[in-house]
Amino acid sequence: EAGVAQSPRYKIIEKRQSVAFWCNPISGHATLYWYQQILGQGPKLLIQFQNNGVVDDSQLPKDRFSAERLKGVDSTLKIQPAKLEDSAVYLCASSLDEGRGSSYNSPLHFGNGTRLTVT
Amino acid sequence: GIQVEQSPPDLILQEGANSTLRCNFSDSVNNLQWFHQNPWGQLINLFYIPSGTKQNGRLSATTVATERYSLLYISSSQTTDSGVYFCAVEEDKLIFGTGTRLQVFP
Numbered sequence: 390e391a392g393v394a395q396s397p398r399y400k401i402i403e404k405r406q407s408v409a410f411w412c413n414p415i416s417g418h419a420t421l422y423w424y425q426q427i428l429g430q431g432p433k434l435l436i437q438f439q440n441n442g443v444v445d446d447s448q449l450p451k452d453r454f455s456a457e458r459l460k461g462v463d464s465t466l467k468i469q470p471a472k473l474e475d476s477a478v479y480l481c482a483s484s485l486d487e488g489r490g491s492s493y494n495s496p497l498h499f500g501n502g503t504r505l506t507v508t
Numbered sequence: 509g510i511q512v513e514q515s516p517p518d519l520i521l522q523e524g525a526n527s528t529l530r531c532n533f534s535d536s537v538n539n540l541q542w543f544h545q546n547p548w549g550q551l552i553n554l555f556y557i558p559s560g561t562k563q564n565g566r567l568s569a570t571t572v573a574t575e576r577y578s579l580l581y582i583s584s585s586q587t588t589d590s591g592v593y594f595c596a597v598e599e600d601k602l603i604f605g606t607g608t609r610l611q612v613f614p
Contacts, residue, residue: 422602430606430607431594431596431604431605431606431607432551432594432604433604434601434602437601445600445601447601448601478549480551482551495556496541496553496556497541497543497553497596497602498553499543499550499551499552499553501548501549501550502549502550502551504549
């Protein structure tokens with residue numbers, strides 16, 4: 390099966406600019422996640438979608454980050470305006486999990502990520 | 509919130525050696541997953557293992573949920589095993605551990 394697709398692979402922007410990342414999950418996967426991974430750390434969840442609804446966005450900096458998942462398939466994550474500390478790899482993941490609250494009852498599959506550098 | 513600690517933080521092996529990676533967590537969890545992040549950054553799910561033992565080729569994992577730890581065993585290590593190994597546990601979200609960086613030399 391095709392994996393989780395992400396684009397672009399790399400992005401370099403100046404601070405205060407805007408940037409958007411795109412993710413296409415594995416076909417049929419109901420749950421989609423965006424993670425931020427800062428160099429040397431484990432991934433941190435930014436937002437979780439169940440179909441096209443938000444399950445958890447408690448760690449999303451909502452003053453500058455936004456995400457949407459139209460029609461319950463593809464998703465975009467936007468940063469506006471970017472700060473230096475936003476430099477990181479942004480990972481999209483999906484799982485088959487149909488829900489039951491926020492239970493992670495199936496394995497996560499990750500895309501290759503987008504490496505963002507803010508200068 | 510739940511704390512997830514992994515040990516050792518760094519591990520250097522010669523090809524063919526065996527190793528055990530440990531993941532300790534501070535509270536009861538609903539499930540646990542092990543991931544391998546290769547040197548190019550790709551995160552691969554190795555095991556979905558809330559309890560018990562599973563094996564996949566040279567890798568196996570054991571989770572003892574009542575004692576709040578999980579172990580990942582790598583036997584006959586190969587250079588392609590190099591990378592960072594993460595465990596992740598579910599609280600109300602998936603919390604990743606600190607990782608173990610493994611380097612396998614020929």
